[in-house]
Amino acid sequence: MRLLLTAMCVPLVLGLHSAQAQVTPSHEAAEGTFPEKPYSPYANRTFPARPLWGETHLHTGLSLDAGAFGNILGPDDAWRFAKGEQIKSSTGQPVKLSRPLDWMVLTDHTDLMGFAPDLQAGKPAVLADPKGRKWYEGYKEGGAAAGESAFDLITNFAQGTLPELLLESYSPGADPYSFTWEKIVKAAEHHNEPGTFSAFIGFEWTSVPKGFNLHRNVMLRDGAARALQMVPPVTQEPYGSTDPHDLYKWLEAYQEKTGGRAVAFSHNGNLSNGWMFPTEGTYHGGVVDQDYVEQRAKWEPHYEITQIKGDGEAHPFLSPNDEFADYENWDVGNLDLTELKTDEMLKGEYVREALKQGLALEAKFGTNPYKFGLGGATDSHTGLTTAEEENFFSKSVSVEPSPTRIEHPFIKSKLGQIDGHKLVASGYTAVWATENTREAIYDAFKRRETYATTGPRIGLRFFGGWEFNDDDLRTRSPAVAGYEKGVPMGGDLRERVGDGAPTFMLVALRDPIGANLDRMQVVKGWMNTDGSLEEKVYDVVWSGERTADADGKVPAVGNTVDLETASWSNTIGASELTAVWTDPDFDPEERAFYYVRVLEIPTPRWVVYDKIRFGIELPEEAQLIHQERAYSSPIWYTPQG
Structure with a gap:
């Protein structure tokens, strides 16, 4: 039976290849045979598909203060x-x-x-000034002397009393x-x-x-x-x-x-x-x-x-x-x-x-x-x-x-x-x-489609519109609906549709090698018609079976941190959180902004790792545990007219 099927298939396959060899349709003709939305959900996609992680603020030994403190990189x-x-x-x-x-x-x-590399090298242009020589000698001595020298240099900078000779050079x-x-x-x-x-x-x-x-x-x-x-x-x-x-x-x-x-x-x-x-x-x-x-x-x-x-x-x-x-x-x-x-x-x-x-x-x-x-x-x-x-x-x-x-x-x-x-x-x-x-x-950056984290690489999407619903979350690509029906973080809500309140779609994924998520919150700020300013934090979605109280507050997620090993367990929290949220206090006459805050479950701060690795005692007032977080860029609403 297998031989028969194989024999029957060969002429068909050959015929297909033969036909393709005779007529090769143009790209334009081929595109015309498909509907407006291609079968492949990734084809013709123009919106950003993944967050790119980076740093906007770093100093090398070329910086005045960094070099004075001994940075040679x-x-x-x-x-x-x-x-x-x-x-x-x-x-x-x-x-x-x-x-x-x-x-x-x-x-x-x-x-x-x-200046900093020349200070480290003891260049004549630095040593020619008495303060420059003093800072160089402190740098060469190292330790506490180097620290005091660097602080003195920074103080002179902050007070505008740097030597004229060095400024000129x-x-x-x-x-x-x-x-x-x-x-x-x-x-x-x-x-x-x-x-x-x-x-x-x-x-x-x-x-x-x-x-x-x-x-x-x-x-x-x-x-x-x-x-x-x-x-x-x-x-x-x-x-x-x-x-x-x-x-x-x-x-x-x-x-x-x-x-x-x-x-x-x-x-x-x-x-x-x-x-x-x-x-x-x-x-x-x-x-x-x-x-x-x-x-x-x-x-x-x-x-x-x-x-x-x-x-x-x-x-x-x-x-x-x-x-x-x-x-x-x-x-x-x-x-x-x-x-x-x-x-x-x-x-x-x-x-x-x-x-x-x-x-x-x-x-x-x-x-x-x-x-x-x-x-x-x-x-x-x-x-x-x-x-x-x-x-x-x-x-x-x-x-x-x-x-x-x-x-x-x-x-x-x-x-x-x-x-x-x-x-x-x-x-x-x-x-x-x-x-x-x-x-x-x-x-x-110019369109403000960015978000911050305190270190973990939490995935975060935030869209605002007027007609998001739970069906938009029943997909592994909620951003498709996000861009089609609304605006991403950093944007301005489109013109109001009907007489309803704005709806927002929130999606967060934990850092693959990090801690589970505790909750997602929407932070709203607005200006009343009398000019006064207000704010409110809404717990929108959270992990576990917790229940919000009468004021909308959700109890703490718990704590699995082990201070003896600087570790925690992801037995609490959630790997992902999603929600569609409608502003329950919306007033179309009030200017407003909305942004998302995502909280992880409790984890150890860096001082706990130092305690274990170096075998040291920590000050009693040192904070040992925290909840790392992400902040989306806001979405703004401006009354029409």
Whole structure:
């Protein structure tokens, strides 16, 4: 029977081949024989299919402070590490990421660019100045002396008292400055591999008036041909300014001269003592007016919500009804602890409050200056973009893994200190880009289709529309309905359909090698018709059989952390969470925004790994357990008319 079937099939197959050989239809004719939607669900797909993981904020030994603390790694080391290679840290320790990144922006400080390598080498240009010689001698001595020397250098920078001789030698117009910028650009060009890894040219503009953090990172969409037509701006007088408007002017000049594209990302509003998100009157650099809101909206489409120096989503003082707002808050003072924090300052420091205040400014000026997407970064000054708790190489070389690193305060002044155990192993940015290229990733930043995590690679989709339903979740590709029926994170809700409330589709997947998920929440902020601003956190979907109480609050997920082994069990939580949610409090007359917060089950912080690996005792006040999280970029609603 088998022989008969084979014999019968041969002429048929041959006939088919023969027919195809005689007539080969054109692509146009072939496409015309299929329906509008092809059978293959992946054919003709144009939306982003997977998140690309990356870093927007990293320093090498070329940065003034990183080099002074002993970082001897250069751009090439940082790029190789981000791409997954094992390298040696500045302290000689072998280190490697658990998984390579897909892209990175390298952001060495621009002020005194080129100085740090010359300091380490004891170049004559450095030793010619008494302060330069003092800093060099401290660096060479190492240990505590090197730390004190580096802090003195940073203090002089923050106070604007750097020696004139050094400023003249390492500012725009000086050869070491230009040579260093060329080195940075060429390294990024060398490591950029379109389709595999995107290496962005960038820098950090380090404005810190009065010690108040107003830093911005800049990312260029372009390659060397454009980037080398200009050198980055600085903040030290007389070569630059700490006024953000001057950075905006540089960005405008860059685009006009080169035909390129650039954006800026601010970060660490928690160390700005209220200056990061001004809302009225004057602020450092001018007045909150039409020009301010338009310039900031144009040049800053993204904000770094979480990093080593604290998490910036929310604060218990501003959000007393949010039991998860007290997460890695740094609320002691400004960047160098020369001025302590007051409650009144917090309003201008945290993302959720800024998003709310942006609604009010939009109603007043017609433009929302705080309409930004969200991402995470490390701000590591080790050249190593490590954001996992068990692989945390910390802020600077002086506090790379060692039995004593927890004893070193991050900053110490006459007014107080921020202890070393408060450093945060955070974070990364996920980008929904159509391909792994500079252009596609940059464009995703511009449309705000990004999200932040504190380190875990949680998968997160968030769409807003007017007609999502549970049927849209009954597929392994909910993004198909998401893009067809709504807008993704970072977008504006389309024109209202009918008289209903907006619907949102939320999908989260745990990190494949990480912890299970506790819950997904929608955070809503809105402006009432009387101009007052409000917020509310909704528990939308959660793991297990828990039941929300009368106020909509869901009980804690539990805790499986074993502090003796720095481990946890995924016997609680869920590997994925999905939901379609309708705003139960929607008012079509009120401006609003919505974003998603995803919480993992409890896991150990990095200090617990240090305790076990080094056999050390931890301070009683050290936090040992936390719930890592992801934050989507918001979706905005604006009343019609």
